[in-house]
Every structure is written in structure tokens, then in C-alpha cells.
Amino acid sequence: MRSDYLFTSESVSEGHPDKVADQISDAIVDLFLSKDPEARVACETLTTTNLVVLAGEIRGKGIMDKEGNWAPGIQAEIEEAVRGTVKRIGYAQSGFHWQEFRFENNLHPQSAHIAMGVDESGNKDEGAGDQGIMFGYATDETPGMMPATLYYSHKILETMAEDRHSGAAPFLEPDAKSQVTLKYENGVPVKATALVVSTQHSAELSNEAGQAKLRDYVKGVFAKILPEGWLPAEEQIYVNPTGLFEIGGPDGDAGLTGRKIIVDTYGGASPHGGGAFSGKDPTKVDRSAAYIARYLAKNVVAAGLAKRCTIQLSYAIGIAEPLSIYVDTHGTGTVDEAKIEAALPKLVRLTPKGIREHLGLNKPIYQKTAAYGHFGRDAEGDFFPWEKTDLVDKLKATI
Known part of the structure; x- marks a missing residue:
């Protein structure tokens, strides 16, 4: 080392075109979770000169049925959430104005085949919404462990x-x-x-x-x-x-959801699995598993088991349990990494459902994450629960 x-x-600021897109996508996540905590959302946003376009797949009670019919009044609420987000950021310019931009809503029902593989049924636990690798990181060089x-x-x-x-x-x-x-x-x-x-x-x-x-x-x-x-x-x-x-803003350059994943995470100090967070409900392991990996890494450092810690988790679509757990303390650890790897799943069930229940993720808390990073920020009540260090005593006792 x-x-x-x-x-x-x-x-990048909240007004960067990609961050405008992230915040709009997470405004939609929050809106839908407020109506149905079990809503499925994969919402992508495009922003450019006086235009905002939504695309993606969704499912939820009081939102849209399987045939793609919108619940009464929901489309007006979606547009209100989008324009309200842009207004809060502060765009009232000739090239991008919260009242004047053209708006397109192209959201559609979630694929039945994805739903079949992901949903909980009978003796089958809720599976991961996709395959992928997710990383969490913590370091003791700042008070927020960032x-x-x-x-x-x-x-x-x-x-x-x-x-x-x-x-x-x-x-x-x-x-x-x-x-x-x-x-x-x-x-x-x-x-x-x-x-x-x-x-x-x-x-x-x-x-x-x-x-x-x-x-x-x-x-x-x-x-x-x-x-x-x-x-x-x-x-x-x-x-x-x-x-x-x-x-500047969307008038100066087009913005898309999910293009600032290094800004969202650890600024290049840690590997990244490639999956973006914004626009995804917490059943998507791109988001929830990255949050739990950060939570676990932060607790490892807070427990004094390392000065730096990187954790990788991997998943397969439709499969509940992670395929692998990897811990690297970068030569700063006080215990063998294998012992930490063995201890973590005893403290938190690392299935999509287990993660959501442990962190309380089925709540409309996501738009605030979409600017200035998802990690290292002060918690507000239940806000950013993945930043808590409440596993420290259990982790020490287990190891």
C-alpha cells in the first residue's frame, strides 16, 4: 500500500444535467413508494434544452395495472413531481425553465418475466432483480468515514x-x-x-x-x-x-440518469460494480446491496477492525442469497478478513428482502440521495440508515 x-x-452540483436527471428519477421512486411501499420502479430520465423525458418499467398498486392503465390522477402527480424538482433546483432560464419545458412520460408496465423471477411466492424467497457486483467502502480519514x-x-x-x-x-x-x-x-x-x-x-x-x-x-x-x-x-x-x-444545465449539455456513479459513491477511492442507484426501487440490488455494503464496511471501520475496508457482494437475477462476499482491509486490518467475511451474514441477512427490512428501505427517502453523494452524509431520523454504526458491538462480539 x-x-x-x-x-x-x-x-457535480444539483444543477448538473446528469444530476437533474438523477433527482427527477428519484422523485418518481419516492412518489410511487409513497403510494405502494412494494412498488417496482426502474425510471430513467433524459434532460436537454426545454425537454424532460421519462422511460422505464414500473408496477404498483394505485399507480399502473398490468395492462399499462394509469390510476386516476397519477399522471398529473408525476408531472407535478418532475416540474417541482426542477423548480427546487432553481432552473427558470430561457433554455430550461421548470414551467415551460416539454414533458414526455414513457413509463410502462414491468416485464412479467422479470416479475416472475423476482417476486416472493410459496417457498421461494424474493430474488435479486438482476445479476451484478456491488461495492461498499469506508475509511477513517474523515469523520463520515469517506x-x-x-x-x-x-x-x-x-x-x-x-x-x-x-x-x-x-x-x-x-x-x-x-x-x-x-x-x-x-x-x-x-x-x-x-x-x-x-x-x-x-x-x-x-x-x-x-x-x-x-x-x-x-x-x-x-x-x-x-x-x-x-x-x-x-x-x-x-x-x-x-x-x-x-x-449550462440541460440547455448546455444533455443529462441522463446514472452517469455520475463515481460522484455518487467514493470518488474513485473504491472499485465500482457499474450499476447506478437513482431511479431504482430498493428491490434492485444495484441500489440496496451497494447501501448494505457501505453499511457493513462502515461498521467494520467503526469497530476498529480496520482503517480502510472494501466489501464486494455479488448476485444473480432471481436468486435471493449473494453468490459471494469479499472483504479487503488494504493491509490495515486487526483481524483476518476471512473472519469478517464469515461474521457479516450472521449479523445481516444479505438477501434483497433481508437488506430492505434491516435498513428500512421501502420508504420515500431517495430524492435527497441524488445530489452530493449517497454516502457519508448526516442521517436525519430514518434518512440514510445505511450510515448508522449500530452493528459495532455485535460485530466485535461475533469476531
Whole structure:
């Protein structure tokens, strides 16, 4: 394991076109779960200039029947949820306006063959909704047990969004990206060596004085977020390095659900199985198994069994139990990884149904996950239950 190195992670704001799509897809998940906790949802969203398109397959009581007939009033609720999401983000621009964009709803009934393989029936347990591999990761380098590079990338954009919404920075528009490069010594982050923000802005900043004002504002955010003494040299701070950034969001670039999976997870510090989260109900192991893998990895680190932990789970469509469980503590563990692998399924049943019941996932809690990362954020009551460390004592006792 290398101890001295540079590492980089990026984040994107809630107004990034792909994140707009993610938030719309999860708004639909939340809407349908509020009507039927057992709803099946696979909702993809496309955003572009004044257009939002939904596609995918669904099933649920009070939503759509097997023949594809919508329940009364539900289509109006769907459009209201979509437009409300875009309004909350802050898009009221000529090229993408929450009231004016054209909307298409192409959702259709779930395949009967998928339903047959996945549904619980008789002595058959609920099976995984698809095959795949899912990873969870935790590290002790930040209080939330997340990689510091990603933690600070998210915090920079969250702060800018708060300033935009509050009116403290009225010149900011919704679309933005950040990137943080940190220097690690003896495996510990010690300072930033490069910081990048590209942010959409109002026309009033499209001159030399405006760009200087924007740079000063962003540098102030960097100083607020990063620990004292961590700022890099002036020439390693990049604010809108291409110049002006007036046209952004879905008007500047098309957005699709599921294209920011590294931003959503661990910023490249951990492997990724390839499956996106947003737009999927919690029976889909792409989402639920990735959440339980994070939960287990975080509890391993919180229990003092390792300083870093990666967990992989794998599933086959229609099969309930995972095909494999893999634990890697990256040379930081205090016990044999095989012992951890043996202990974890004794503490949590790692079937789709077992995961959902343990974490309480059949609730409309997902739209909040769809910007600034699914992991490492503060829990609000039952919100983000996969961030809890309530397995620590049981894990220690079992091992």
C-alpha cells in the first residue's frame, strides 16, 4: 500500500444535467413508494434544452395495472413531481425553465418475466432483480468515514448551492463542478495541491471584473471548507478555467440518469460494480446491496477492525442469497478478513428482502440521495440508515 501520493476526486452540483436527471428519477421512486411501499420502479430520465423525458418499467398498486392503465390522477402527480424538482433546483432560464419545458412520460408496465423471477411466492424467497457486483467502502480519514478528496469536493458545491438559494451569491446559477487533489503523507491527507471549480453564472459576471469577483468568491469557499493551511499555491487554483460559463444545465449539455456513479459513491477511492442507484426501487440490488455494503464496511471501520475496508457482494437475477462476499482491509486490518467475511451474514441477512427490512428501505427517502453523494452524509431520523454504526458491538462480539 502506498503511503505518499496525490489523489483526486470530483463532484457535480444539483444543477448538473446528469444530476437533474438523477433527482427527477428519484422523485418518481419516492412518489410511487409513497403510494405502494412494494412498488417496482426502474425510471430513467433524459434532460436537454426545454425537454424532460421519462422511460422505464414500473408496477404498483394505485399507480399502473398490468395492462399499462394509469390510476386516476397519477399522471398529473408525476408531472407535478418532475416540474417541482426542477423548480427546487432553481432552473427558470430561457433554455430550461421548470414551467415551460416539454414533458414526455414513457413509463410502462414491468416485464412479467422479470416479475416472475423476482417476486416472493410459496417457498421461494424474493430474488435479486438482476445479476451484478456491488461495492461498499469506508475509511477513517474523515469523520463520515469517506475519502477526504470526495468529502471536500461535495462540501464545496453544497456551500455554493446554499449561498445561491439563500441569496448570498445571487450571481451563481445551478450548474457546477468541483475537483479536489490532496497530498497524502503516510496515508493521511495533509494539504490540497490543486482545486478546481467550474460554475455557471449570470450575465453580470461575463466581464473581467465579474470573473475576478467570481474567483474571489470561490476562493473564499475553499478557505471556508478546507482545513487551515491546506490551500494550494495561487497558480493551482482554477476557477472557470475555460472562461465564461453562462449557458449550462440541460440547455448546455444533455443529462441522463446514472452517469455520475463515481460522484455518487467514493470518488474513485473504491472499485465500482457499474450499476447506478437513482431511479431504482430498493428491490434492485444495484441500489440496496451497494447501501448494505457501505453499511457493513462502515461498521467494520467503526469497530476498529480496520482503517480502510472494501466489501464486494455479488448476485444473480432471481436468486435471493449473494453468490459471494469479499472483504479487503488494504493491509490495515486487526483481524483476518476471512473472519469478517464469515461474521457479516450472521449479523445481516444479505438477501434483497433481508437488506430492505434491516435498513428500512421501502420508504420515500431517495430524492435527497441524488445530489452530493449517497454516502457519508448526516442521517436525519430514518434518512440514510445505511450510515448508522449500530452493528459495532455485535460485530466485535461475533469476531
